[in-house]
Amino acid sequence: MAQVNCKKCGRQVNAQVKYCPFCGNLLKKNILARVFFFIIAVSIIFIIYPKLTKKIDEEMLVEYTDPSISITASRLYEIYEKNELAADENYKGKVISVNGYIDSIGKDMIGKFYICLKTKEGPCSIKCFFDKAHKKKVSSQQKGTHVTITGRCDGKRGSVLLRKCKY
Numbered sequence: 419m420a421q422v423n424c425k426k427c428g429r430q431v432n433a434q435v436k437y438c439p440f441c442g443n444l445l446k447k448n449i450l451a452r453v454f455f456f457i458i459a460v461s462i463i464f465i466i467y468p469k470l471t472k473k474i475d476e477e478m479l480v481e482y483t484d485p486s487i488s489i490t491a492s493r494l495y496e497i498y499e500k501n502e503l504a505a506d507e508n509y510k511g512k513v514i515s516v517n518g519y520i521d522s523i524g525k526d527m528i529g530k531f532y533i534c535l536k537t538k539e540g541p542c543s544i545k546c547f548f549d550k551a552h553k554k555k556v557s558s559q560q561k562g563t564h565v566t567i568t569g570r571c572d573g574k575r576g577s578v579l580l581r582k583c584k585y
């Protein structure tokens with residue numbers, strides 16, 4: 419009869435038994451549990467991990483790429499007003515540089531700071547969100563100042579939104 423060494427107490431036990439008769443140690447691990455953990459491990463390595471790193475890459479991209487598009491607040495809003503779908507094609511998800519006059523500076527419900535750029539269409543046509551790291555800079559700005567803000571365009575919901583902004 420085949421014998422194996424119990425990993426816990428070190429004594430030789432019958433390979434067919436599930437538990438060590440001396441110390442009660444589980445000798446045969448549940449195959450299903452092993453398969454289950456194997457699948458989890460594989461998912462983490464091949465599915466979740468690349469997604470996480472990709473997400474981080476996208477966030478970093480905003481910080482480090484130069485904006486390929488430079489536009490005035492009025493022009494950007496006008497383009498969005500004319501055809502939102504076409505505007506999304508051109509601008510959504512892209513890092514753009516928008517210049518205009520500050521209408522207001524504030525904080526939204528989740529504590530993100532924003533600067534609204536006005537156009538002739540309205541006081542908050544372009545809403546630019548900043549991380550907390552930019553709080554000082556954002557709060558030192560004044561109404562009516564002409565600024566150029568770089569951020570990732572996130573389409574139009576009332577205002578045209580710019581996220582992860584910086585100067």
Ligand SMILES: [Zn+2]
Nearest residue numbers: 424427438441
């Ligand atoms: Zn044992």
